[in-house]
Amino acid sequence: MFKKKTVEQQMKEQDRQLRRAQRDIGRDRGQLEKEEKKLEMEIKKAAKAGNKDTCAILAKQLVNLRKQKTRTYKASSTITSVGVQTKAMHSNMKMAKVMGTTAKTMGQVNKQMDPQKIAQTMQQFERENAKMEMSEEMINDTLDDVLNESGDEEEQDSIINQVLGEIGIDISGQMNNVNVPSNNLKESGSSAEFDDIEARLNALQTPGQ
Incomplete structure (x- = not known):
């Protein structure tokens, strides 16, 4: 059972086919140009010989050959245009696919996101943060009071005793x-x-x- 080709694989295969077609048209045009030069030489030769009927037949063939050569240019231009349009369509498909995926993701995010709940969470965070700051301030004040009561006076008395001891006072x-x-x-x-x-x-x- 054959696997279904992806869009990228189809694009690569089509691009190879278009390049092959361009090469084939180019070879055909080269052959037509050789035939064109050959007919021109034969027409000149028949004209010098005074063979008007041959000149008329060869001239008609030359006109048809040049028309065919013009068709090759048109075909080559059409193939180029097809290639460009195909690549543009593929690019648009990729863009549409990306946009579709993005839209789907955004939809899922919007479903999960509750603005009111988020606002409540932010308000709760602010309240708890304020409580924490108040608690920290109270703890710092209490520690300052305890440290001042337990150590400052003793340190002051020690300094006074040291100074008095230096001058001989008890x-x-x-x-x-x-x-x-x-x-x-x-x-x-x-x-x-x-x-x-x-x-x-x-x-x-x-x-x-």
Whole structure:
């Protein structure tokens, strides 16, 4: 059982047939041109011999031959036109097929796509995204509060103790009564240095009053 030829196979076969026909017509035209030149020479020969009857017969044959040659040009032009039209039709068929497939795909997409449902999904996404942002902000605020409460004051107390320790002052959580051991002060014998240390102590004591 023979398989049915596809459109592409039919196109290739027809194109081969058209090219073969063009070659055959070209060979026929070449033979007619040879015959034409031969008749022209015979007509000239008969004319020189004064044979009018022969000239008339040969002239009639030459007219018919030239008509046949003209027909070959027309046939060749027709074959070319057929080939062009066939290719154009094949191209249009391909385009129509592609457009049909595209239309079918678009129809399937339109059936599956629900604009109202998509809009609801987008709205739900926006709501959930807003909730997530609010939750993240609340968590960050809570973490900031916890970190500030648990570490900041201790760090501040540590810095104050370090500064007081550098100048020889011991702090026990209150800064109201500050005792300055005399052995921790630099023994410079200068009243200006003592006044400077006392001013620093008063500055540290002021927030606690």
